[in-house]
Amino acid sequence: MDDCLFCRIIRGEIPSAKVYEDDRVYAFRDINPQAPVHVLVVPKAHYKNVSDCAGKDPGLTGYVFKACTDIARAEGLENGFRLTTNNGPDACQSVEHMHVHILGGAKLTDKMG
Ligand code: AMP
Secondary structure, eight states: OTTOHHHHHHTTSSOOOEEEEOSSEEEEEOSSOSSSEEEEEEESSOOSSHHHHHHHOHHHHHHHHHHHHHHHHHTTOTTOEEEEOOOSGGGTOOSSSOOEEEEESSOOOSOOO
């Protein structure tokens, strides 16, 4: 996806604060953090959201979530963290490349919506 923002970040065409990378996922700090720790974890393959990824490659979807828990541990979030993935317009998904937000580092609000 030539013009996808997160594909361009993965390719290094747009700078990012990288947290983790392997052959299947890339993780970087959100540019507008909503918590003391706010990391985005994305599959390197382009899927427009988690529904798209889960439908076409459920194994990769699981791999992304496993990576999230590993990254959360590495970020020191032993006391808890939240994983959020916005899926489509009603969820206000703003970047159409599947991504999971890791939020933590403080007590988060109990409001989920
Ligand atoms: P969503 O609204 O769930 O699609 O999340 C997209 C996220 O991408 C938002 O939290 C943005 O702050 C974040 N974002 C947008 N552009 C960048 C960028 N260049 N580097 C890091 N995070 C970004």
